[in-house]
Amino acid sequence: MNSNYKSRSRAPHRMARPALIAVAAAVALGLTLVGCGEKGLGVRDEGMSKETTSTGVKVLWLGDSIAGAEAPALNAALKASGVEFKDSSSDGGGTIVNSGEEITQMISGATWKQLGKDIESFRPTVIAYQVTTYDWGSKDQQRAAYEKVVDTAKDAGAKVVLVSSPPIKIDGFYKQHEAQMRTAPRAAAEVAGKSGGTVTFFDASQLWGTDASVQKAQRAPDGVHNCQQGAAAFAKWFTEKLGKQESFTPASVDSWAQKSWTGDERYGKLRCAG
Helix, strand or coil, X not given: CCCCCCCCCCCCCCCCCCCCHHHHHHHHCCCCCCCCCCCCCCCCCCCCXXXXXXXXXXXEEECCHHHHHHHHHHHHHHHHCXXXXXXXXXXXXXXXXXXXXXXXXXXXXXXXXXXXXXXXXXXXXXXXXECCCCCCCCHHHHXXXXXXXXXXXXXXXXXXXXXXXXXXXXXXXXXXXXXXXXXXXXXXXXXXXXXXXXXXXXXXXXXXXXXXXXXXXXXXXXXXXXXXXXXXXXXXXXXXXXXXXXXXXXXXHHHCCCCHHHHCHHHHHCCCCC
């Protein structure tokens, strides 16, 4: 879902280390060369190596630009594990929630339209939706949207994973929606909890914590997105959780951490340290 909505630049915010010591140790392996790379260098699709056995799992990744900054590493980690991956996140959009405001009507409309196309062309076995910073509206509206994606996935023969977003710096743009942004992951967790096991909720606060200003949150200088180390930490965490659910063994970090995704141009735009 590549919409025309663009991410806004934000004030610099300090970088941070991985959330957990175990994650830090694993991600550090092979990441000493991970920097922002050459500007303008797009990430190359690494694909599955000839030695990688396909698991039959196909993940469609949905969300906003935060999910987009996580996607290069997630793509590398999952494909190294034998999982097909399609990034359908959207910079400055990606929400499936229609709050009634013009902006969310436009974004959610584009998201649902693209989702239908992706299901038809990619035929995912797992639709993973990371709660976006645009999931505004009442808790009932949020819940209804998450239930709708569950029904859509069920019709397509796919499972659903709902993922909470990391904590971010709340600036003037987000301040008026701060309360709604807090209820969104709760609504997602409720939908998963009442699904009878057909929907899974991955609580990303296990990785990032809940305070964007602390080291554990691993935000980029803008206080919102992540750089390469944060993307790698997330990819490791997500792939391990999905592996337990879908019964596949995640590839070791050193098999994917130094691939060309580290030079994705988005990290240069985020002013990630080299």
